[in-house]
Amino acid sequence: MPKVIRVNMTDLSVRIEEAPAAWAGLGGRALTSTVVAAEVPPTCHPLGPNNKLVFAPGLLSGTAAGNAGRMSAGAKSPLTGTIKESNAGGTCGRMLGRLDIKAIIIEGQPASTDAWYNIRISNEGVVVEPETETVGLNNFAVLESVARRYGEDKGVITIGSAGENLMLISNISTRDPEGKLRSFGRGGLGAVMGSKRVKFITIDQDGTRPVPLVDSAAFKAANMVFTKALKDHPVSGQGLPTYGTAVLVNILHEIGGLPTRNFTSGQCEHHDMISGEHMYDTIVARGGEPTHGCSLGCVIQCSQVYNDKDGKYLTSGFEYETIWAFGADCLIDNLDLIAECDNVMDDLGVDSIETPVMFGVAMEAGILKFGDGKEVLRLLREEIGKATPLGRVLGGGTALVGKTYGVARVPVVKGQGIPAYDPRSVKGIGVTYATTTQGADHTAGYAVATNVLNVGGKVDPLSNVGQVELSRNLQIATAAIDSTGLCLFIAFPALDIAECLPATVDMLNARFGTKLTMDDVVGLGKTVLKLEHEFNLAAGIGPEQDRLPEFFELEAIAPHNVKWDMDQKELATFWNF
Amino acid sequence: MPKVIRVNMTDLSVRIEEAPAAWAGLGGRALTSTVVAAEVPPTCHPLGPNNKLVFAPGLLSGTAAGNAGRMSAGAKSPLTGTIKESNAGGTCGRMLGRLDIKAIIIEGQPASTDAWYNIRISNEGVVVEPETETVGLNNFAVLESVARRYGEDKGVITIGSAGENLMLISNISTRDPEGKLRSFGRGGLGAVMGSKRVKFITIDQDGTRPVPLVDSAAFKAANMVFTKALKDHPVSGQGLPTYGTAVLVNILHEIGGLPTRNFTSGQCEHHDMISGEHMYDTIVARGGEPTHGCSLGCVIQCSQVYNDKDGKYLTSGFEYETIWAFGADCLIDNLDLIAECDNVMDDLGVDSIETPVMFGVAMEAGILKFGDGKEVLRLLREEIGKATPLGRVLGGGTALVGKTYGVARVPVVKGQGIPAYDPRSVKGIGVTYATTTQGADHTAGYAVATNVLNVGGKVDPLSNVGQVELSRNLQIATAAIDSTGLCLFIAFPALDIAECLPATVDMLNARFGTKLTMDDVVGLGKTVLKLEHEFNLAAGIGPEQDRLPEFFELEAIAPHNVKWDMDQKELATFWNF
Structure with a gap:
């Protein structure tokens, strides 16, 4: 048992x-x-x-x-x-x-x-x-x-x-x-x-045996179909293994959705210097590993080993959101410095999204200058690392720094920093930020896939039409995937390759001897979201807090000159399922 | 017009x-x-x-x-x-x-x-x-x-x-x-x-004329009745003019409702040293003024002029809540030091309730020691006054200090520090803290009057029975009084002396030529509360946030060994009017 x-x-x-x-x-x-x-x-x-x-x-x-x-x-x-x-x-x-x-x-x-x-x-x-x-x-x-x-x-x-x-x-x-x-x-x-x-x-797994499978042949067959799909899809099979998630830097810059200088522009001048392509070249030149897994059995291998100029290990699991936040949102145009920050963040044990998004607000507050990566490193090590008063403020995250310094342009939803996709120019992800039970979280319903990468169809990122439905479907699917132990990036092939998702259901059935259908999996996702939502409502976090911060409605962003203009009533329909 | x-x-x-x-x-x-x-x-x-x-x-x-x-x-x-x-x-x-x-x-x-x-x-x-x-x-x-x-x-x-x-x-x-x-x-x-x-x-009021009265004789007559009531009532006519609001220190200590050491006890050993009686003696001995008004036309005169040891002005408007917070909640047993803090707070322009309640949490967080009034003065002048990082944290108030330092015993409702009356031993004021539209605010519905001072009847402070109704009636009356320009302390005679409140209505009618009744005034109070409540609901602050912090339910307080145990459903009936 x-x-x-x-x-x-x-x-x-x-x-x-x-x-x-x-x-x-x-x-x-x-x-x-x-x-x-x-x-x-x-x-x-x-x-x-x-x-x-x-x-x-x-x-x-x-x-x-x-x-x-x-x-x-x-x-x-x-x-x-x-x-x-x-x-x-x-x-x-x-x-x-x-x-x-x-x-x-x-x-x-x-x-x-x-x-x-x-x-x-x-x-x-x-x-x-x-x-x-x-x-x-x-x-x-x-x-x-x-x-x-x-x-x-x-x-x-x-x-x-x-x-x-x-x-x-x-x-x-x-x-x-x-x-x-x-x-x-x-x-x-x-x-x-x-x-x-x-x-x-x-x-300690000593003395354990392999996980029993009710139908091991069926499991193996389904796993082959599944892993083939992972390898066949251009995102999970080529883009991510080669460039890691930082492949997104240039893509988001191109479409004007790369939040820059604490969310005051959608494009960053020095995007080339923080791009996945630049990272790949750097890693290869220094004898690192551009393609690497975070866990045994990983087929996608979106991680990497990033070495410093002397070929010494600097960091791995160096993600787009971290590179974006330091590189574009904080205007630090030096990937080595950002990699060093990533290493220090891993060591201190701080969220490598929340922390740099917080630094964007700290820069706006005047605690340090935009672009000053060396001061970021010092603040990480000497202030946050030593829990000085300033370190504790910074350690309180984006919303707390905003409150402490009276900043009104604070990119958070439910107190959590908004990641690397501007909701004004990628409106589907804005719906996810506003509605997810988790506070701003791109992984909760990655509408960027369909808004920007044309995965799972195409929904115009600048239009409000269809975004609530898109985000809802993705959030339901994500809640289910997050329950299996599977990496979320399987969603790319799952959205485009017909046999991918059924293969995961086949694996579940072969593992447990169940007869789950795709509908059951969707049902699980819905159940999870609803119970999370009920918890939040009971905690006092109601529909009025399913919204983006006001500045997205007040300030248009370059290059598309767009504001966030999704009607709250339309957003509220998210929960109609 | x-x-x-x-x-x-x-x-x-x-x-x-x-x-x-x-x-x-x-x-x-x-x-x-x-x-x-x-x-x-x-x-x-x-x-x-x-x-x-x-x-x-x-x-x-x-x-x-x-x-x-x-x-x-x-x-x-x-x-x-x-x-x-x-x-x-x-x-x-x-x-x-x-x-x-x-x-x-x-x-x-x-x-x-x-x-x-x-x-x-x-x-x-x-x-x-x-x-x-x-x-x-x-x-x-x-x-x-x-x-x-x-x-x-x-x-x-x-x-x-x-x-x-x-x-x-x-x-x-x-x-x-x-x-x-x-x-x-x-x-x-x-x-x-x-x-x-x-x-x-x-x-600049130069060139203005006295405010016109539609019926000046009626106004004068009503005002005489009104001011007589203010003078006749023992609280507004004797207690407050003599000892100021600090008359409450010993009273609240006696009944076990004086929150001490960041709300971990209801009694304070050195209450004598911070009492209104001690303050009165000190003021008189130093040639200050125990009885003094905050504005022209004040009959109650609960303010005072508190001089230092050399007879030099130190502070005025030196309130119970401030003296309690520094004296009992922060354990500073020196009234002169507290008066100096009051002076500095006035100068910096910080809330003299929020600030010392925050210091209680700062002491619990280890930023300074309980009882260290000199360090409080230094932090006020050198950190808050100079907006250093630590000063900004402290300047963020009770809730923000709690978040920054990971303190779980944080006495706030809706982010505002809880004042000088422990809700576990004065349950009526707990209802007010939880339900008022303003965040924790004793003045919004001062149930202490009836729970402790036997003004407006008597409701047992340790029982939940009748507290919601008491707080509701007081909050409605307060919203109306706060609309007239009258000091809230007129509520003491208004609750006990039959002709007091009608006299205020008579003054309004004599001023404007209206025919308002007592019901109209109550109606105004209800209208104000409801529109404030609607604003809060639309701001995302719903009934789940009409509650006291969890620690009041987990920790019993001496001397009565009581917790906060008001049912949330009963609290929610507050808005049934």
């Missing part, structure tokens, strides 16, 4: 339970959101004892399915006040799948803030112990310490100093197959882990 | 309009809230161009009515996101009454933040001019500058450095009859004025 591990940090007790039968068809986001919605009071303080931090591998985690290496973390977010799911690659999802652990639920909170703890999970059971060695250390040092103390092959889930300091930009990091970091990035979940006084969790 | 002055700060234009006929029966809060509700988009950014800052004298302003010296300021609050009314004494209300100006509405916002402006209003018209001399100066220096440049007899409405720096704890200050400061304290309205780039407004 699948297990659920509950660790109560109030009394340091552990319960290993059989997973309820009702959770059989749930994994990843579907499960984290189900637990949070059922067990966390929507109006609780996110950093208080009543919040819960839930980790759940996807339904396909641990199998040989292509790109099934994602795992979800969920809680009430201290950044947004909403329910939150954030997923990451790395090795833990696979290991939890093999351990037959459906969820780890961290509850309660020690009364004293004197001590920290680690949690170690293996086939033998669960150990909770006081932790001292890594307290105050950042992520790379934690990984080293864990490898030395418990072995190099352990899965690790950890927070850096930002999470310890309960910063709202803090994330939760996890070890990837090569000992680097992947992140549950958004929503300040690192602060939730910090509020539980858990410094790290290790997962 | 009564006039409305509109100053558009986008193009620096002025329009002097006839007041709409529909505004005839509106003044003070009824008028500021009517204008804000009608003209400010509820979802606008409070510091953006679409917010409006409205000043309105009360319906009785400028007359000889006792205690009619209050005037309202209104806007969408940057602290709470709600509609906001804040009122103050001083000389401007009276002057605007004589000038027959019903409202000053400051609209728009200069595109550039290079310049500041002053606005000067007189019988001759309105002048808007660039201001340089007082930019960066604090309130006492502004008053000096204005007196030197424009005469000592002018009414002044100004912001200190905190308002210029758009801090959420900033208030708007106004000159009192003796050249000291009174404050539109709550909700960060100083930041709204700062966002309009208005440093100060002067009012």
Whole structure:
């Protein structure tokens, strides 16, 4: 029977339970959101004892399915006040799948803030112990310490100093197959882990066996169809493996949707210097790896290893949104500096979207100058890293910096920074930002695919027509995909190649012996969105907050001279399903 | 015809309009809230161009009515996101009454933040001019500058450095009859004025005539009845004039409702050292004035002049809530230090409730130690006063400090700090905090009167029974009183002495020739509350946010060992009227 591990940090007790039968068809986001919605009071303080931090591998985690290496973390977010799911690659999802652990639920909170703890999970059971060695250390040092103390092959889930300091930009990091970091990035979940006084969790898969499949031949056949689709699609098979997600820099610049200088223009003069093409050339010239995976079994390989001028490792998982935010939104025209920032952010354990979007507002507030990448590095290391008063302000994220400095042009929805696609010139993604249960989150319903990349058809990015429906369909599909452990990027072939999505359903059925249909999968996505929405409504986040900040309605953006002009009543129809 | 002055700060234009006929029966809060509700988009950014800052004298302003010296300021609050009314004494209300100006509405916002402006209003018209001399100066220096440049007899409405720096704890200050400061304290309205780039407004009543009365004999007769009631009631006639509002320190300590050490106890060991009785003795011993008014025509005289050890002026308008917050909530056992803090807060232009409540959370966050009044003074002067990063965090108020430092025990409702009466042991005021349209605000419906002081009957402070009805009735009455220009403290006699409230209605009728009844006044209060509530709902602040923070439900408070346990469904019945 699948297990659920509950660790109560109030009394340091552990319960290993059989997973309820009702959770059989749930994994990843579907499960984290189900637990949070059922067990966390929507109006609780996110950093208080009543919040819960839930980790759940996807339904396909641990199998040989292509790109099934994602795992979800969920809680009430201290950044947004909403329910939150954030997923990451790395090795833990696979290991939890093999351990037959459906969820780890961290509850309660020690009364004293004197001590920290680690949690170690293996086939033998669960150990909770006081932790001292890594307290105050950042992520790379934690990984080293864990490898030395418990072995190099352990899965690790950890927070850096930002999470310890309960910063709202803090994330939760996890070890990837090569000992680097992947992140549950958004929503300040690192602060939730910090509020539980858990410094790290290790997962040990020793003694486990491969995940059983009810029909292994059918699984293998479906997986072949699926991985072929991933390789055949131009985005997942060519664009992403070659240039990584930064392939989007030039594309978004071209269509005028690359928010620049804290969202005051849609194009950036020095786009060439921060483009995926430039990154590719740089990586190749320095002996890095342009094509690289975040987890075992990844077919798309959108990650990379980016070395510095001396050929020394600088960063990996160097994403478009991070490069955009520092490169265009903060006007830093030096990719090496941005890569160094990415490395430092990984080490501190801060969201590499929220953090640079915050810096755009900090620049507008006059805390530093637009384009000053060296000062960003100093602020990351010396202020955020040391939790000085200024570091704590910056560590509070985009909305908090705006409030602290009285800035009115603050790109957030529900307190979370808006990513790399201007909603005025890519209106479909604006609908997603406004309506998703997660606060501004492009991954919740990536309408850029259909607005800009012509994946899954074509909807004019500058027109409001059809955007609500587009975003709704994508958000439903995403909620389902996020529940399987599959990487969201499978959506590109899934939208264009007819046999791709049915193959994922076939894999689920072959894994569990179920008879799920495509309708069931869509139904799961709808169920997840609705329960997340109900949580938010009960938390006091109503339809009036399903909106973009006012400045998008007041300020037209170059080059199309467009404002955000979607009617709120039309937006509200999003929930008609 | 009564006039409305509109100053558009986008193009620096002025329009002097006839007041709409529909505004005839509106003044003070009824008028500021009517204008804000009608003209400010509820979802606008409070510091953006679409917010409006409205000043309105009360319906009785400028007359000889006792205690009619209050005037309202209104806007969408940057602290709470709600509609906001804040009122103050001083000389401007009276002057605007004589000038027959019903409202000053400051609209728009200069595109550039290079310049500041002053606005000067007189019988001759309105002048808007660039201001340089007082930019960066604090309130006492502004008053000096204005007196030197424009005469000592002018009414002044100004912001200190905190308002210029758009801090959420900033208030708007106004000159009192003796050249000291009174404050539109709550909700960060100083930041709204700062966002309009208005440093100060002067009012010149030269050439005006006494306010005309339709029936001056009837007015005089009613005013005599009214002022007699004010003098006859033990609270307004004896307690407040003698000890000021600080008379409440020992009373609240006795009943266990004096929040201490950031709301972790209901009693404070050193209550004697911060009591009204101690303050009275100190004032008398040093040649100060225990009994003093904030505006001409004040009968109650709850203010005082508090001198330092050398007999030099230190502060006035030294209120219970400020003394409580520093004295008990921050554990500062030195009244002189608290008085000095009060003086500095007046000078900087920060809310003397929000600021010390924030310091309680800052102490819990470890920014400074509980009880360290000297460090508070330093932080006020050197950090908040100089808008350092730490100063900006503190200047962001209670909720922002909590978010920045990850504190879960944060006493706020809708982002505004909870004042001096613990809702666990004075449950009626808890209903007011949770339900008022203003964010936590004791003055919105002062249930302490009936829960603790036995004014207007007696409702057991520890029982939930009857509290919603009590708070509702008081909130309705308060909304009406806040519209007249009368001081809220007239509520004490109004609740106990039968002829008091009818006398105020008689004064209104004698002033305007109307035939208002008590029912009309109650109707006005209801109308004001409802339109404020509608604004908040449209701003996305729904019934789920009509609640106290979670810690009041989790932590019992000494000495009664009581939690907050009012059912949310019962609270929601507040709006059934």
